[in-house]
Amino acid sequence: MTSLKRAHFAAVAALVLLVLPFVPVPDFWITQLNYIGLFSLVVLGLVLLTGVGGLTSFGQAAFAGVGAYTTAYMSTVMGLSPWLGLVAGLAITLVLALVIGALTLRMSGHYLPLATICWCLALYYLVGNLEALGKYDGLLGLPALQLGDFSFRSERRIYLLIWAAALLAAVGVTRLLDSRPGRIMRALNTNRGGGATMPEAMGASTFRYKLVMFVVAALLASLSGWLYAHMQRSVNPSPFGIKFGIEYLFMAVLGGIGTVGGAFTGAALVKLAEDQLKVWLPVVFGGSGNYEIIVFGVVLVLVLRFAPEGLWPLLARWLPARGHKAVDEQAPRLSARSHPPRGAALLDVRQIRKQFGGLTAVNDISFTIRAGDIVGLIGPNGAGKSTTFNLVSGVLPLTAGEVELLGQRVDGRGSRAIARAGLSRTFQHVKLVPDMTVLDNVALGTYLRTRTGTLRAMLGLNGAEEAQARAEAMRQLRRIGLDGQAHELAGNLALGPQRLVEIARALASDPSLLLLDEPAAGLRHKEKAALADVLRQLKAEGLSLLLVEHDMDFVMKLTDRIVVMEFGRHLMEGTPAEVQASPAVRAAYLGAEE
Template sequence: MKRSHLAAAAAVLLLALPFAPVPDFWITQLNYIGLFSLVVLGLVLLTGVGGLTSFGQAAFAGVGAYATAYLTTVLGLSPWLGLVAGLGITLVLALVIGALTLRMSGHYLPLATICWCLALYYLVGNLDALGKYDGLLGLPAVTLGDFSFQSERRIYLLIWLAALLAALGVTRLLDSRPGRIMRALNTNRGGGSTMPEAMGASTFRYKLVMFVVAALLASVSGWLYAHMQRSVNPSPFGIKFGIEYLFMAVLGGIGTVGGAFAGAALVKLAEDQLQAWLPVIFGGSGNYEIIVFGVVLVLVLRFAPDGLWPLIARWLPARGRRAVDENAPRLSARSHPEGGAALLDVRRIRKQFGGLVAVNDISFAIRAGDIVGLIGPNGAGKSTTFNLVSGVLPLTAGEVKLLGQRVDGRGSRDIARAGLSRTFQHVKLVPDMTVLENVALGCYLRTRSGTAAAMLGLDRAEEMQARAEALRQLRRIGLAGQAHELAGNLALGPQRLVEIARALASDPSLLLLDEPAAGLRHKEKEALAEVLKQLKAEGLSLLLVEHDMDFVMKLTDRIVVMEFGRHLMEGTPAEVQASPAVRAAYLGADE
């Protein structure tokens, strides 16, 4: 049985459970597990995928709960209007809080979410309109026409329908254009902002999207909780529950959708049992379960840092590979300049770090069809020049023109839109994504589907096009046979080729290669050289930074030589090899 079929069978079984003769206690427990899973699914996306730690998800659940409680008990409006209002208020709050906090790094973001959770807890606890710490009572049951969800067995259907739809939406999102960018952001898994920005994506925008989606899922959970309990008070929305939700995510498997349900179920069931047995063992009342959970968390982080779900998943059928239709319609392509046309014009660019001048008035030009090498001894400023041209670093002075348009002063994602793509000195792949998915990242600017379309499954045709394009680029560099392997399992040589395929997937007019042969063995260098010769034959323009002189001399049309951040000379490979100045720069001999 395929894993997708097993998941569908489990979903049907869960939704059919309240109609079976099972104890009411089971239904109550499953209701809480479903509510917790909704919140934890948001943390899977925000923390597990995006690497953004939040302790404030309980507060967003409180917004959903209090919004519907106030509208239904004080204003007498429908619970469905309460849901809409809760989601609207949550959306505004998440956008404001996210805009203020997501630019923070390190421990500042978790601290900010703790402050937000505490602030909401004490705010609702001191407002007369919200009943202070006693809360609001007498919420009406949710109805749909003449059907009431008043009983626990009936609201169970709403809770688990919401949880399963959320799981399906998050799963679809992670396997999509925006999802690939989100998965590339997690610095704990080797990601960061530099590579996604170079692919043309706004990393801050996607961090904000993840924050908002996680907040909305928590808000739905709060709405369901309020109408299940028929009352609200601040207690379930304080920092204690914010920490518990994060604990559920870590325990279950913070980077996996299945881990959200496993963690919620394990914590809820264990908590009930521990609350019954620990007071008997210790001979008195108290929150002893917190001590146990603390010990368990330390053990999980030590021996199963990816959580329990990967251990469970070993016993499930292997995930099937999605077919790639190479006959899918091709993605849109940009128009490229004719051979010999002006492509890149770098004029007297300068980069100064305080009193250090790393790049000092460098100028060179590239025409369409050229392969230009940028060489120099260690510390010559080659990689800094590379980063200035691609927009990773801002210029101190000078100008850069790409296809006749000035691009200096613009970020790397804007320069990527203008037609420049690049690889990196230190390989930047997402190790837990397949080779095909990593290359599909390069199709970002050639596709349009957003987060909502991905979660609703409306992007499948475009996804098929992107995957087909990724496979074509892998076939172009000779790695189609490894398309479905995890990128982190490849050796360094194939990883560098995957980076080139990802850059080619964006259909660039100019490709920048930053030390592509660094760290490669002789055979790997030969394979890379063959790929670059093929690209050269196809008319692709390249700017190449490299230390291996033999590698550079055999590939390039012209070479720019740098020394101590200055322009030393420019010429053909033969002219550079014959230059006494170049020999002096590399060997330290007198000119």
């Protein structure tokens, strides 16, 4: 087995699943696998939404209900084709997901899970009280699915549809996660990628991608509901309430909420265990009851304690290792922006101010940067350097003042718009996605230079552009001397290389101006020397840099000019030699005039 690639192993497993109905296995196996396939479709959405995006939702069961009830009503009451029911169910789910997502996804903390519980309950009680939908008795007598003369009436036949849908969805989600939009989605999780700040600095709308994940998850659940309705040939509200919403989330956590394989693992374990527990637990406890819920609660606590990433990563250790995708460095280069000639005006900061209530953190700061310069922004702790940095890059809005980049006003714009104008940045606290490779982290920087959307990625139509993005990422890694670690997980690197990876990611966006926020912080002497060499090389190549840094020796040896701040105000500006000779600067740092 170890000689096989994991992709080959997955293909063999999929083939075995698809031929099972044609071999003499017990009907009970087919029934169980049908439910596992249906559950896996729903849980795949949670892998994307909760595991990757960090957005907890208890409402997947409600979207499955939308798909089920739409086709049930259209095929029984209106007498229309179930295939029209599929199209209508997905369309209604899309509209509902867009509306609900727009209302709830701006919430954070515990408010988002509570909101998903609320609209799940609302949809459950709505369908349970509508006479047209049969109230709590539901709708009966749904027709079997049919393609021409071929009927999917039997469980062995509809098994083919269920598992074809589940496996295709798995392929689509896998492709999505390894694509341009997928890299942004993986960076959204505050526990893994640093939240919204970094993707926005790359030029991506974090809210848009949260909404995309929400919609994709809802559509997968709706598809599962449609298949369930025509497998059962009836619908009622019971499988679409909050109980199943919680169970789906439990399946995702148990299997491995951040992995595609975890969706199938969790669905299989919960379905098989639930059936067995319903038989054995009443015997053990001597009476009927939902004892399996108690067991699942205990199991969930144990999994969260001893296997927080779920069971699939443990099982995957026994599978062939996933090979590295080759990088075609001969791929055509991505489009590049035109850069100003050396010495041309690049950044003009005029009288910018930032007030937080009664506190003035930045007080009328002005400075300019010309193309090809390295400018340092220094000052004692609390001087307002990082705030100034965030004002220039659009992370914080200005209270007053103007910022001009390459001749156009960018004050009042967000960090996404400023990134499009030609500014890129790194962060004081490194913001990489630790469970993505170094190469994929750097490829995040190509976001504004590429165009692939979610649907194209899921359909696998992004191959040429993806090859270009990966080639560009490898070129930037070679530029900073880290190409040998391209396929390492970013979280396995030491702090020094991680800071270099951030620089490579910023360079991949082809910026005219690069902002570095304390790039030498926490680095050892040799790492600082390596970083300084990289920055000198970038300057020699014509790149302009603005850096905030506390290490005076590092700044003095590297910069052309230095802007000094104290208590939010402009103290002085000059060459490194002029700054070192200034009594005012020595007083600011030492606390007394010479």
